[in-house]
Amino acid sequence: MNFKIISTDGSARRGVIETRRGRINTPSFMPVGTHGTVKAMSPDELKTLGAEIILGNTYHLYLRPGIDVISRLGGLHTFMNWDRPILTDSGGYQVFSLSAFRKIEPNGVHFRSHIDGSLHFIGPCEAMKIQGILGSDIAMVFDECIPYPATYEYAKKSVELTTGWAQQCKAVQNDGQALFGIVQGGMFRDLRKKSTEDVLGIGFDGYAVGGVSVGEPKEEMHEIIYFNGPLLPPDKPRYLMGIGDFGDMLKAVDAGFDMFDCIMPTRNARHGTLFTSAGKTSIKKEDFKYDSGPLDPGCTCYTCRNFSRGYLRHLFISREILSMRLNTLHNLHFYQEFFRNMRTSIEAGEFQNFKAYWETIFP
Amino acid sequence: MNFKIISTDGSARRGVIETRRGRINTPSFMPVGTHGTVKAMSPDELKTLGAEIILGNTYHLYLRPGIDVISRLGGLHTFMNWDRPILTDSGGYQVFSLSAFRKIEPNGVHFRSHIDGSLHFIGPCEAMKIQGILGSDIAMVFDECIPYPATYEYAKKSVELTTGWAQQCKAVQNDGQALFGIVQGGMFRDLRKKSTEDVLGIGFDGYAVGGVSVGEPKEEMHEIIYFNGPLLPPDKPRYLMGIGDFGDMLKAVDAGFDMFDCIMPTRNARHGTLFTSAGKTSIKKEDFKYDSGPLDPGCTCYTCRNFSRGYLRHLFISREILSMRLNTLHNLHFYQEFFRNMRTSIEAGEFQNFKAYWETIFP
Numbered sequence: 001m002n003f004k005i006i007s008t009d010g011s012a013r014r015g016v017i018e019t020r021r022g023r024i025n026t027p028s029f030m031p032v033g034t035h036g037t038v039k040a041m042s043p044d045e046l047k048t049l050g051a052e053i054i055l056g057n058t059y060h061l062y063l064r065p066g067i068d069v070i071s072r073l074g075g076l077h078t079f080m081n082w083d084r085p086i087l088t089d090s091g092g093y094q095v096f097s098l099s100a101f102r103k104i105e106p107n108g109v110h111f112r113s114h115i116d117g118s119l120h121f122i123g124p125c126e127a128m129k130i131q132g133i134l135g136s137d138i139a140m141v142f143d144e145c146i147p148y149p150a151t152y153e154y155a156k157k158s159v160e161l162t163t164g165w166a167q168q169c170k171a172v173q174n175d176g177q178a179l180f181g182i183v184q185g186g187m188f189r190d191l192r193k194k195s196t197e198d199v200l201g202i203g204f205d206g207y208a209v210g211g212v213s214v215g216e217p218k219e220e221m222h223e224i225i226y227f228n229g230p231l232l233p234p235d236k237p238r239y240l241m242g243i244g245d246f247g248d249m250l251k252a253v254d255a256g257f258d259m260f261d262c263i264m265p266t267r268n269a270r271h272g273t274l275f276t277s278a279g280k281t282s283i284k285k286e287d288f289k290y291d292s293g294p295l296d297p298g299c300t301c302y303t304c305r306n307f308s309r310g311y312l313r314h315l316f317i318s319r320e321i322l323s324m325r326l327n328t329l330h331n332l333h334f335y336q337e338f339f340r341n342m343r344t345s346i347e348a349g350e351f352q353n354f355k356a357y358w359e360t361i362f363p
Numbered sequence: 364m365n366f367k368i369i370s371t372d373g374s375a376r377r378g379v380i381e382t383r384r385g386r387i388n389t390p391s392f393m394p395v396g397t398h399g400t401v402k403a404m405s406p407d408e409l410k411t412l413g414a415e416i417i418l419g420n421t422y423h424l425y426l427r428p429g430i431d432v433i434s435r436l437g438g439l440h441t442f443m444n445w446d447r448p449i450l451t452d453s454g455g456y457q458v459f460s461l462s463a464f465r466k467i468e469p470n471g472v473h474f475r476s477h478i479d480g481s482l483h484f485i486g487p488c489e490a491m492k493i494q495g496i497l498g499s500d501i502a503m504v505f506d507e508c509i510p511y512p513a514t515y516e517y518a519k520k521s522v523e524l525t526t527g528w529a530q531q532c533k534a535v536q537n538d539g540q541a542l543f544g545i546v547q548g549g550m551f552r553d554l555r556k557k558s559t560e561d562v563l564g565i566g567f568d569g570y571a572v573g574g575v576s577v578g579e580p581k582e583e584m585h586e587i588i589y590f591n592g593p594l595l596p597p598d599k600p601r602y603l604m605g606i607g608d609f610g611d612m613l614k615a616v617d618a619g620f621d622m623f624d625c626i627m628p629t630r631n632a633r634h635g636t637l638f639t640s641a642g643k644t645s646i647k648k649e650d651f652k653y654d655s656g657p658l659d660p661g662c663t664c665y666t667c668r669n670f671s672r673g674y675l676r677h678l679f680i681s682r683e684i685l686s687m688r689l690n691t692l693h694n695l696h697f698y699q700e701f702f703r704n705m706r707t708s709i710e711a712g713e714f715q716n717f718k719a720y721w722e723t724i725f726p
Contacts, residue, residue, distance in 0.1 A: 035677070035681045035683060036674070036677065036678075037678060037683050040684040040685065041685070042685065042688065044665075064681055065652075065673070065677040065680070065681075068653075069652060069653060069673060072653045072655070072673075073653065073655050073674065074655065079671070079673075079677075080674065081669045081670055081674075289428075290435045290436065292435070292437065302405075302407075306444045307444055308442070310428070310435075311442055311444075313428075314398070314399065314427070314428040314432065317427070317428070318398045318428075320398060320400050320402065321402055321684055321687055321688070322400045322403065322404070322405065324684055325403075325684070325688070326405075
């Protein structure tokens with residue numbers, strides 16, 4: 001994996017990550033494919049709308065269909081028929097957020113499956129082994145994502161644990177697979193700094209900031225983004241995990257982040273919430289009942305080129321599968337187009353104008 | 364609308380229906396688009412798999428989104444972005460099968476919506492008016508589809524009612540819209556004959572046989588198919604309503620029928636039942652867990668060209684939307700391909716071999 005910065009505009013960076021499976025233009029948004037599919041989309045559609053990399057969830061794939069299945073079916077790319085880059089998370093976040101039971105040990109976490117309650121154990125070594133079998137292009141270290149609020153004492157211990165796990169992951173990094181470290185530390189600046197130093201000390205192909213958007217007020221999140229971004233080395237990709245709100249992403253790019261993932265465009269689409277050049281809207285609106293116009297007049301996606309607001313409203317109310325498809329297609333297209341335009345704005349030295357404009361659309 | 368028979372093989376016919384929106388090669392299978400969408404499919408996909416005509420349900424569209432919406436959004440073709448022919452049923456079947464309450468009068472039926480219990484009235488005049496607004500290329504007369512079993516007395520009265528309604532429909536046929544008559548009569552040969560004579564006496568652009576596959580034994584159904592088919596005039600399209608089982612359709616083509624519609628390929632797909640060149644299968648099968656082969660090795664559909672049985676099984680078990688999409692795409696492709704090959708077999712004078720072969724695959 002190779003990362004090159006093409007141009008900068010303030011702290012915002014316009015870069016390219018070269019991988020064995022193709023290039024990723026940054027800042028980049030990664031659609032989330034939890035169970036080996038970006039919900040409602042075919043791989044062909046994802047390519048058409050310009051997705052250059054998607055995210056796969058180690059925890060979910062480990063539980064279902066299971067690593068034995070994906071292994072015997074040729075790895076995640078072959079399994080889901082996606083030949084562009086994949087980043088996998090380590091499963092850490094889900095072990096801590098989805099599992100009803102968990103017991104942390106120095107070498108990992110015992111937890112119960114949220115599907116059938118069965119007992120499992122994942123630690124840094126297991127997470128690396130699973131991600132090796134999945135065959136993702138970028139793997140993430142196994143970390144603890146602490147809840148908000150957390151005591152200083154708990155956060156401090158957690159950073160130590162996460163650092164130890166990062167060392168173990170690095171020691172067993174898979175051949176041909178990039179590995180990103182993750183900075184934690186909750187809302188405590190000194191712990192963020194300590195975690196950053198620890199992770200930089202180990203040395204990774206890229207650096208992620210985790211543990212934000214876990215329930216804290218927006219102001220605190222933005223402080224951490226602006227504080228932690230500049231601490232990361234400029235010559236490696238910087239990934240802000242799990243953030244998909246436009247206002248948050250704009251600030252993060254402003255703070256020097258390059259990569260994002262979030263379920264926002266896909267989950268919102270399935271619930272009828274759509275992102276347009278005029279802001280967020282609900283396709284359920286009575287106003288749209290007789291509306292023959294496209295959802296977003298300037299949009300070039302398949303949904304906007306072919307269907308009316310009235311039809312999209314009808315499909316949603318009728319709970320048709322095509323509703324989820326067309327809504328998801330539009331939202332993901334909107335995200336990809338937003339990022340294309342953001343990259344252009346950085347190249348043109350216009351990022352601050354871009355940011356200011358979109359902050360009025362998505363306040 | 365113009366119908367031309369290109370070749371025959373016994374009673375089986377290979378024809379072409381020319382409409383203002385393009386040609387329909389017969390025998391033809393019409394995918395069902397109940398709520399203005401063939402469930403899980405985009406219009407582009409339907410075209411790609413070779414669907415030349417789809418069916419729309421008057422009853423469902425009348426209730427949701429309502430005729431006012433479809434009228435103001437330019438008719439059903441524009442509403443759903445489908446520019447090929449559409450056949451609409453009259454709503455009669457659904458009024459009798461879906462509504463909890465109904466009261467039959469000489470001019471139509473009072474019924475309660477299965478969605479919200481609201482009271483409505485549809486008769487021949489209303490059904491024609493609604494289909495006119497929908498703007499389908501082929502409309503169907505409003506008829507009573509009686510349940511099985513029914514007494515001779517009830518069936519006889521019902522034929523009289525249906526004949527009267529057919530006359531009323533014919534009297535208000537919409538400009539530029541073909542209208543098909545429907546033969547009823549339950550399982551009684553003399554009533555079938557009477558109904559056929561009545562409907563032929565009125566004169567339509569095509570003739571349908573209704574009231575089969577309503578719970579009767581297969582033998583009775585096949586008797587009616589072979590009895591009623593030859594009573595219809597050879598120079599008009601013959602449509603056997605609601606039949607999609609391969610064995611039944613083969614017999615119907617053998618009896619001279621040209622058109623079919625059924626929810627079988629789409630509904631089965633969503634429930635994981637798939638049609639292949641080796642017969643019916645369930646994608647849930649444990650056997651498929653590690654299977655890297657395509658669902659149907661000879662199949663050229665997007666699903667079979669790109670995904671393994673193991674992946675399709677995983678998607679189904681995970682209740683992913685892509686499962687419904689890929690399964691539906693395959694089943695509809697299989698139906699279209701089956702009909703393409705059936706047409707070729709008739710042209711080649713090989714229909715009996717075709718029929719015998721597929722009767723062993725789908726016994």
